[in-house]
Amino acid sequence: MYQPWxxxxxxxxxxxxxxxxxxxxxxxxxxxxxxxxxxxxxxxFIYGPPGVGKTVTVEALANDFKMELVEKNASDYRTEEAVKRFAGLASQYGSLFGTRRIILFDELDGLTGTADKGGVKAMVDVIKTAQCPIVLIANNAFDPRFAVLRSYCLLIEFKKPSVTEVLKHLKAICLKEGIDAEENALKFIAQRSEGDIRSAVTDLQALAQGKKRLTYDDVSWLGFRDRQENIFTVLRMILYGKTCDGAKRAVNMADVDVDMLFEWIYENVPNHFTDPHDLARAMDALSMADVYRGRIKRTQDWGFIRYVIDYMTAGVAMARVNTKTSGWTPFHFPERIQALSKSKEERSIQLEIGKKIKRKCHISATRASKEILPYLRIIFKNNVEMAAGIAKWLDLTPEMVEYVAESKEKAAAINKLLG
Ligand SMILES: Nc1ncnc2c1ncn2[C@@H]1O[C@H](COP(=O)(O)OP(=O)(O)OP(=O)(O)O)[C@@H](O)[C@H]1O
Ligand SMILES: [Mg+2]
Structure with a gap:
């Protein structure tokens, strides 16, 4: 059973x-x-950016001080009546059993301007006569609708934590999960989150859960741009979209390109569409999108892009008929992209080795890497002295030796002979 970290x-x-x-x-x-x-x-009035611990701070305080926390969300206080309904709670400090009470109105941003005016007004009345601490939370306390409310509150600003602070939290999690993580891998995740601890933790889970080791290579391919919080929202809009329109609009919200978005959808559909018929339909839609993608690549006619988008968004959203939205299924990072970026690196070192061979053997670099490299592999794996001789003759770098030998230990032995 998955549990969000x-x-x-x-x-x-x-x-x-x-x-x-x-x-x-x-x-x-x-x-x-x-x-x-x-x-x-x-x-x-606690305010600040998302995911920095505003809600969690109030909950932790109530826990530390053994106070009774009464938590309310926007849906509970839209109207005057709704607020008045629990105004009584605020009129006494202690509860029946002597524990002290604290009342929290979370996510005030969720109130809409005019429709919910009554709720905000009633909240002011509750505060004026409150006999116990009341806490308000919003991302932006300086929204004009909170002007009056604000004047009755002690303003407390929460700022984005530093990279070092986020890093510390990620390290602690890895320790508890038994993951041996490279410092710069975690630092990369911390930086990418831009102070949003919630999204840093979600990133870490998606990348590291179930692994023994987490390296910089495991995470660096993500790049800074495609912030996951955003891509998750976009994916949710597509995979769980109820209308074609909504699903299509998600594309404009994504800060990844269409190819990358395709990979994200392709990677995640199987886990989320549990009904086989839904899954088959979604895969059909994706294969159609892929056909048009191919057509664009061949013809460079970008007019086809709208078919790609329609199939991969609306096509996928409409494929979901029987799958229920139940439980919490995590989104995965597209493995294919990771594999592609790895193989790109690999191709480039292969070509460099090819060039070295070309210089000595006067055949094309591509042919060299295709026809000669496999023989070098066999030699490098079986005969350290001969491998060292060849490496010297070809002038291979230690990285190239390691690539040919396909083993760190073998490469070390060969490189040692090279001096
Ligand atoms: N300062 C923090 N220390 C440790 N964990 C944190 C911190 N901030 C956030 N988290 C993690 O992120 C989750 C969400 O945090 P929280 O709900 O407090 O964010 P928030 O500031 O209220 O954000 P929002 O404005 O979106 O409501 C927490 O459950 C916790 O796992
Ligand atoms: Mg919150």
Whole structure:
């Protein structure tokens, strides 16, 4: 059973929350000040970018201080009536059993401007008379709709944590998962997340789960541009899209090109479409998209791109008839792209070796790498002295020797003879 690592490694105590130490201290001091009577501001407004730990901080504090946390999401407080319904909760500090209560209105950004005006107004009334700490959370506290609300709140800003802080968190997870990860691999993921810890952890899980080792090569091919949070949203829109239009629109949101997006869809459809008929239909659509992709490559007529897009988005979305959206299925990074980029590297070293052979044997580099390389392989694997002699004659670099020998140990022995 899959469990998102963001849930598995969610901080339970404030000391596990990464970064934003000052903001957290400000929040803690304010909550503690309730012990000396009702403070001037009866609400705190925590704001900042997504995935930095705003929600988690409130939950961890409630846990540390053994407070009863009443958590509300936008759907619970759209209207005045909805807010009033639990206003009573805010009118006493303690609950029946003496534990202290803290009320959280999370994701205020989810309220729409005019339709939900009543909810925000009622919230102000609740805060004015609140007998227990109230916490509001939004990405942007300076939205004009929160102007009045804001004046009743202690503002607490959460900033993006540094790469070092994100890195520390990723390292801790790898340690617990028993993954031996290269420092620069984790650093790459941390940098790519741009301070969004949630997305860094999701990236790490998609790349490293089930592995014993995680190397820089495993992650570097991703590049910085295709931030996964974005691609996941796009994939979700396509794989779980209800309308052709929505699925097609997802393409414009993707910051990867159509070829890359195709790979993402191709890689993920089988895991997500559990019904065999759905899967067959989706694969049909993808194969049609691929036919048109081929046509573009051959003719350079980009007019076909709209068929590629239609088939791979709307075609796939409409293929899903029986598959239910149940449980949590992770998205995978396209292995094919990884394989392609690896083989590109491989091809280039092969060609370099071919060029070296060409210089001595006067045949084309391509022919050399095709016809002579296989024999070199056999020699390099079986006869270290002879291999060293040939490597010297051809003037091969240590990397080339390793490539021909296909083994680090053999290559080391050969390179040692070369001095
Ligand atoms: N500072 C952090 N330390 C440790 N883990 C974190 C931190 N921030 C985020 N995470 C991880 O990311 C998940 C999401 O964090 P959280 O819900 O607190 O983000 P948020 O700031 O409330 O984002 P949003 O604005 O999208 O609601 C957590 O469950 C946790 O796994
Ligand atoms: Mg949140």
């Amino acid at each position: 963001t849930v598995k490694y969610k901080p339970k105590s404030l000391k596990e929350v990464v970064g934003n130490k000052e903001a957290i201290q400000k929040f803690v001091d304010w909550v503690k000040s309730w012990n000396e009577g009702i403070p001037e501001k009866r609400a705190a």
